Amino acid sequence: MKILPCLFILSVFFSNAEAQNKSFNIVDFGAKAGLQFSNSKAIQQTINVAAKAGGRVFFPSGQFVTGPIEMKSNVTLYLSEGAELLGSTNRLDYGKNDAKALISAKAQHNIAITGKGTINGRGAEVVKNLLLCLHQGLLEDETWRIKRPSENNRPRLIAFSNCEDITVKNVTLKNSAGWVQDFVNCNRLNIDRVTVESTAYWNNDGIDIVNSKNVNITNCNIDAADDGICLKSEGSPGICENVSVSNCTIRSSASGFKLGTGSYGGFKNIKVRNITVYNTYRSAIALEAVDGGFIDNVDIEGVTAKYTGNAIFIRLGHRNKTSQYSSIKNVRIAKVKADIPDAKPDAGYPLEGPLPKVPPHNLLPASITGIPGHLVEDIVLEDIEITYGGGASEKTANIPVDQLDNVVENEAGYPEFTMFGELPAWGFYIRHAKGISFKNIKLNYKTTDFRPAVIFDDVTSINLDNLQVEKGENPHQVILKKTEKVSIKNIKLPLNDKESVKVLQ
Template identity: 50%
Template sequence: MKYFFKSLALVLVGGFISITASAQTKIYNITTYGAVADGKTNNTIAIQKAINEASSRGGGRVVVPAGKFITGVITLQSNVELHVDKGAFLLGSAIRADYGEGKASPLIVSNNQHHIAITGQGTIDGQGDDLIKDIYSRLNAGTLQDTEWKTPNPWHQMRPTEDNRPKLIEFKNCDSVQIKNITIKNGLCWIQNYKNCSNLVIDSIKVESVTYWNNDGIDLVDCKNVKLTNSFFNAADDGICLKSEDRNGACENIYIANCRIRSSASAVKFGTASHGGFKKITIRNISVYDTYRSAIAIETVDGATLEDIDIRDITATNTGNALVIRLGRRNQKAPAGILRRIYIGNVKVDVPAGKPDAGYTMEGPLVTIPHNVFPSSITGIPGSRVEDVTLENITINYAGGAKKERAYFGIDTLEKVPEKIPNYPEFSMFGELPAWGFYIRHADGIKIKNMVLTCKGTDYRPAFIADDVKGLNLNGINIKQVKAQPVILLNKVSGQSLKNIKIPGSVKQNIMVQ
């Protein structure tokens, strides 16, 4: 072994634990333990031996030097930093058997450990294209079992279950974790999954994973004290996804900022697993492009309490939907959750008429029912209402082009919008909606200040509809083109306040209250 005169120490920065350099870190180069950079040799034993020795001696830095190193499943242990040097490629094995029998293990795992890190300018590559070929070969030969791969799905392709598609990184119940500067690519399932972890710092990482479905860029599951900054995600599923799988757990005290996202699903998403809670989440300066679903999706449908969310400075181009906020009840065995105290400000989204995720190897599934462009929405359910949402400085530009021949919803039949109480939450879940710009239902205490809605093409629907809302404050709504009258429809709305409404033509004709 060698000694490196910079080491890991814990520093409290802005309320988050960060790992920085200090004196006398021991260096464990994996080549010292027999690892070979030929892109062929399986180096699992050598890499694990280096990790084990580093941990047993009190910790240190395990270095993957420049070159191509194949590995199977490795386990990161306390006080160990896995450092992938610039020019180094840690390549996941393309042989399914190397991920264990039964459910496939993630490539890099850690459970109940502390003070761990993955750093460096190198690349962790799951080799998804080659691995899926091996999986299909074994499935066709009957040497690998799978319950789903021949089941029809929206993509009309054979998709092996997640049990046969390994994640790349999965840390559970870990404390004081740092992921920094690394590139992570070509997985077959969730790229990185952090579950019940605390004091997690993720900075300046790059995720490129469009090989297959369920490629969430990052999943934070019931994690606390997380700082995710300065990172890029290009994922064939949700980009940044917060989940709560534990009824007694929560995603709490999370800060996300300065990230760029492309996704064949939603860019920033809360849910869909939503059993415990989402609390004290701050999001700043997110850039989204070529994304199929929502720029922001805030959803609790399994009983979770979702509250105290502050999101600002979101820009999205060529994105299928600006915003969806949904309180539902998918889990019929538990009471509906709570969704309240949400602030979203300084948002600009351009919504195209076509499918915005074209170019992915496997694009998101088409909505099979006839529909026009979907509006943004805030929706609760009867008896469980969304509460206290403030939207400020919001601009949504729609391409428009709606046709009655494609889909039609008359404003005299608002009660026919389906509730879809137990359904999977999604901006398209209701089918055709009666508004082209914004739709609100079963909500209390909604404040909208300085919202601009534009529609370039034709549309037969009102721009804005609120249905069954208590306490609606609209101040500074600017709808620049009248496509149909009324432009704003308030149905079963009480306690409304309308100020500074800008609509061409007669206010009496353009605003309907019923």
């Protein structure tokens, strides 16, 4: 398999408002520090004046409350150290239908948010006020009585659409009522050294990149009550293309780095380097195409996952109602070291991931799964070490190796690593795939597990080179069912006898 090189996205591409010299202090336009003042008009006026001249909107040290504000071309919001921009806690300030984001921009260019200050959406207080408005009949929402207020009713912190040449740098982003950063149909986006601390409410994705291209995300530290960094393809659909992520640390009540769930268009030329995922409920790496879109040319290298629910989850499904099927091909994941505990890895955080609505199951393996007739293709896994907590018991659940057809397909299910319920392997489970390469893979567990380490079911063109399984109680550690073109060399299994690799028809 040939992985095409991803395009490098360099900050030199950006000639944004950060480089402009003219500065406009919001205090000079009537803004006042203090929780009792609302500064929406003063801040917006400052932005409008700065847009005409091209320059910087300066926030001095202090707390400044505002409702929604709109960015304009050739403007930088600069929050000095000690400056805190606080979102209004009155939900009605964000409009009645489809809550406006605290900071928005539409079809603008050369815009930036920089400085060492903080933007705090005060999401918990906003949602509390939203619930009051819903009880009083001042707002409407279809889901709030059943689950929670919908995402459209909860203001995001930053929402830019159809914009070009964007920089978000050095700032701290806190406590959004919805997605923290949402970039839709944007081009040339640079996010660098941003800290996200957003566990105030559900659906607090740290960074969402939707149908955007030429994106560079570097040196960020993210703690989110939903996915950490998530690429989506939604709406009209477009694709996410030429996206680079590097040197980021992520904690999440969902997944660390994810492509999907929204996958109507596709994802192409995605590069990830040197990320750490910790205390994260779902997967460190999740690649999901379930709505008819594609994933092509993904190169991930250097992942440390500590106390995370799952290491690698790759899923091709068919959730959309049309005849268009998704595809996943040309993926390389290398230099991964993961620790998967026999415990809930995000326990104790303000908002934990929800317990799965599936029957009791044992600790789940990494997985690569397509659906019958639609295969995940050309996946290279190399230099990967995963240590599981173990603790599996046949009394909890058991799918014997002669009953592998009992694993549910769940073609239209929401893609997450628990979607199949119990799985019959503890290390890797691969089904409906073609062109799978394992090179220098080491699997281990700490206590006990009665299942085989690795299962291939309906897979062709398998290359196993230096697979090491450190422990194993099952006499069959590698199961090959309905497989063709299998190459095995330098394999190290606990029993090292002929039965350790079992072939099923």
